Amino acid sequence: MDLDGSKLRGFADLTLALERECRLIEELRQAVVRQREAVPAGDVHGMESSIRLASRALLTLQENRRYRSTLLRQLVGDPAQPLADLDSRFEGVLPEPFVAARRRMQSTAAGVAEEVWRNQELLLAALRERDALLRELLTGSRPTMPETEPPAAATPEG
Amino acid sequence: MSGWPGRAEEPIEEPSLPSADTNEQVPLGPLDPTIIHRARSVNADALRIIDELLDQIADSGRR
Numbered sequence: 001m002d003l004d005g006s007k008l009r010g011f012a013d014l015t016l017a018l019e020r021e022c023r024l025i026e027e028l029r030q031a032v033v034r035q036r037e038a039v040p041a042g043d044v045h046g047m048e049s050s051i052r053l054a055s056r057a058l059l060t061l062q063e064n065r066r067y068r069s070t071l072l073r074q075l076v077g078d079p080a081q082p083l084a085d086l087d088s089r090f091e092g093v094l095p096e097p098f099v100a101a102r103r104r105m106q107s108t109a110a111g112v113a114e115e116v117w118r119n120q121e122l123l124l125a126a127l128r129e130r131d132a133l134l135r136e137l138l139t140g141s142r143p144t145m146p147e148t149e150p151p152a153a154a155t156p157e158g
Numbered sequence: 159m160s161g162w163p164g165r166a167e168e169p170i171e172e173p174s175l176p177s178a179d180t181n182e183q184v185p186l187g188p189l190d191p192t193i194i195h196r197a198r199s200v201n202a203d204a205l206r207i208i209d210e211l212l213d214q215i216a217d218s219g220r221r
Contacts (some may be wrong), residue, residue, distance in 0.1 A: 021211070028204060035197055042189050047197060054200050058207055065211070083215045106215045113208045116201050123198050127191060 001076070001090045010075040011095045017068045018083075018101040024064065025108045027057040032115045039119075039126055 001007070031054035038046030069079035076089050083102050087094055135141075 025208070032201075032204075035201075039189065039194075044189065044193065047189065047193050051193075051197055051200050054204060058200070058203055061207055061211075065207075065214075080214070082213075102215060106212065109208050109211050109215070113205060113212070116204045116208070120198060120201050120205075123194050123201070126189065127194055130189075130191060 003090050003092050003094075007075065007090070008095065010071060011098045014068065014071050014075065015095070015098045015101045017064060017071060018098070018105050021061060021064050021068070022101065022105045022108050024057050024061045025105070025112050028054055028061075029108075029112045029115060031057060032112065032119055035119055036115075036122060039122055 003011075031050045034046055034053065035050035037043070038050060072081045073079040075081075076086070081089070
């Protein structure tokens, strides 16, 4: 496929869409950071604020994703076209702003996914701690912790 | 005299209330489990959406 004027305009729109998604993922990161600070501090307002911010970012991300699918359908006829494979659909090099935006969105999304995963672990630990404290208040003793695997260094091999 | 014989001789020690200067706190914290579950639910949505997004960026050979 040739990169004619209309295709170049399509790539410009797609680039803007990717940049918008990248900003939304950054908003999500801010919500995640706020949440991480709020949990140990027991900050209810901080938690509510982070949930609101994250929900709004996710909703807008999904809207933007539908818009990106529309742009892809106009560009190559396939709304589910993987962005990394776009290079093989065109003769010549893709516009640099698009390539940079695609790369930035991938690294940002992967980084934020790790941050969200850390929060999930933190929240789970907070729930378990609360359960343990409640049990301690009710029964006077903490539940015994499940035995964990000994560290690798403590089990010499060979 | 109310109570059982010997009540006056062996008074039961009442547990003392924590004084303000001991700085003791109920160790449960103000975070209700409901809000923690809500946060986890939103985070799960975020992980799903980011995962889908990364799938769309990835080349077809990696899918």
